[in-house]
Amino acid sequence: MMIMKKKFAVIGYPIKHSKSPQLHEAGFLELEIDASFEKLEIHPDDLSAWLTDEFINYAGVAVTIPHKEAVMKLVDKIAPAAEKIGAINTLYWENEQIVGTNTDCIGALKALQTECPELSEKKVLILGAGGASRGVIFALKTANSKLSIWNRTTSKAEQLAEEFEIEAIKDLKAVDGEDFDIIINTTSVGLKEWESPVPEDFFSSRNIVFDIVYDPLETKFLSDAENVGATTITGDKMLVHQALEQFKIWHGTELEMEIMEQAFFE
């Protein structure tokens, strides 16, 4: 009998800049797993057909922008965390059924725990109310943190605040870093631009400041925080930890963080 190489992939649109293949391939090499990891650009109109016709050839698939929400309607089973977050970033097989789960939330939690192991009762300000924000809120609710959310479009912050039973902040001018232990940017502000969602003098030296943006790694948001002596966490930490979680699901084995962290910078 011929043993087939296990196939994995990341699907998105566009997909050129995805770092998933290099992170997972580093794991294959380290643990001598005979597998491949492709980047597949799939147009939103073709997503449903791809899952029906092509997913069968893959042992697991990572799902990225803009498919994380759309894929919810196309799988056989959804893990509880993904259901509550409303987004799937990982697909795998279970008894011939396609299961969708979400490892972004565990990724966010583990990234934060690199600087703050005990998140319970910590006061956290979350900036942004998009898909990424939902994952971070879910993760920190499970960790029992005290959450506040601000968004440029206030109504969206209020909706999320109601759904997750957390505080909505209407005007950023009414608060500053001193009021919080942890401040997290989940907006796309800072992505390939030198902008920050908060004023330059917002932070306090006691803050732990986390940006999920990883292109660039050093954002204005983190740079302003560093300038007052705050502790900062860069976006690669979340990416690596969510990929480690996928690795565990797909291969049933743990991989050391350093292996993927090193691959991120290659």
Ligand code: ATR
């Ligand atoms: P993702 O899935 O990555 O979270 P998204 O759902 O498109 O992406 O959400 C983008 C987030 O970045 C939103 O919170 C958005 O704020 P609005 O709801 O007001 O649009 C936020 N965002 C994008 N550009 C922004 C800007 N220039 N200033 C402030 N917030 C911004």
